[in-house]
Amino acid sequence: MENPRTVLITGASRGIGLALAERADRDGHTVIGLARSAPEGAFPGKFYCADLADARTTAETLTQICAENEVDSIVNNAGLTTNSTVQDTSIEELDRILAINVRAPLQCVQACLPSLIRSQRGAVINISSRAALGMPRRSAYAAAKSGLIGYTRTWALELGKHGITVNAIAPGPIGTALFHSNNPMTEEETLALQNRIPLRRLGEPNDIAGPIAFLLSNDARFMTGQVLYVCGGLSIGAAPI
Numbered sequence: 001m002e003n004p005r006t007v008l009i010t011g012a013s014r015g016i017g018l019a020l021a022e023r024a025d026r027d028g029h030t031v032i033g034l035a036r037s038a039p040e041g042a043f044p045g046k047f048y049c050a051d052l053a054d055a056r057t058t059a060e061t062l063t064q065i066c067a068e069n070e071v072d073s074i075v076n077n078a079g080l081t082t083n084s085t086v087q088d089t090s091i092e093e094l095d096r097i098l099a100i101n102v103r104a105p106l107q108c109v110q111a112c113l114p115s116l117i118r119s120q121r122g123a124v125i126n127i128s129s130r131a132a133l134g135m136p137r138r139s140a141y142a143a144a145k146s147g148l149i150g151y152t153r154t155w156a157l158e159l160g161k162h163g164i165t166v167n168a169i170a171p172g173p174i175g176t177a178l179f180h181s182n183n184p185m186t187e188e189e190t191l192a193l194q195n196r197i198p199l200r201r202l203g204e205p206n207d208i209a210g211p212i213a214f215l216l217s218n219d220a221r222f223m224t225g226q227v228l229y230v231c232g233g234l235s236i237g238a239a240p241i
């Protein structure tokens with residue numbers, strides 16, 4: 001591996017984060033995972049447990065991570081959504097979703113910035129969502145995931161001079177715990193969704209791990225501030241060119 005990294009992955013205990021941890025390990029990177037609970041099986045690297053909804057715990061854990069590791073890449077992947085209409089979205093729900101999806105990524109980047117700058121080739125990858133384009137029953141989540149796109153473009157402008165690239169991936173429907181708990185569907189409804197997806201299937205965690213692996217690779221070294229929709233084509237017709 002010509003460009004091994006030390007990559008912090010939040011939300012690494014299952015779903016997209018775990019698939020990415022396994023892929024990054026196979027690619028020769030050193031992997032550091034973070035979530036509230038450790039994965040059920042083996043994890044290919046160090047694992048730290050913290051609730052990103054709690055700002056103080058997050059700060060303490062990040063201090064420990066940065067003292068014990070020279071992090072040069074961050075994948076802000078931990079995420080949470082609910083399934084509320086605009087009328088039903090509570091302030092508590094909004095605060096929690098913004099805390100995990102928006103406040104925690106800022107804390108991660110701020111804590112690791114000294115080592116990202118030292119590396120002169122840092123990479124930050126924010127996991128946004130197709131929901132940033134607008135999606136019913138996703139007021140708080142869409143606001144949070146749009147916020148990550150705002151971060152991506154802003155940090156790309158501020159941090160480029162340090163050789164740090166900042167990009168976002170906006171996944172489409174990926175069949176994980178998060179997707180199934182927020183999209184309860186009959187078999188018929190699942191088929192109808194699949195028929196709306198140009199590639200005619202739900203995604204799998206590895207469908208997102210691959211594009212993130214590309215953003216961590218040398219091949220992406222001149223790419224920054226971009227949002228990559230990885231959604232089987234479902235965002236085509238909704239996203240501007």
Ligand code: NAP
Nearest residue numbers: 011013014015016035036037052078079129173174176178
């Ligand atoms: P998932 O299977 O539910 O995994 C979420 C991960 O985040 C888990 O490791 C979870 O671990 C961690 N997490 C959740 N709350 C946390 C907290 N308070 N503190 C620390 N860690 C926390 O979800 P996924 O589908 O892989 O989603 C990964 C990312 O992709 C999210 O940002 C999501 O918004 C985004 N995304 C997913 C889809 C999709 O269709 N699946 C589409 C668009 C975007 P613990 O529960 O152990 O804390």
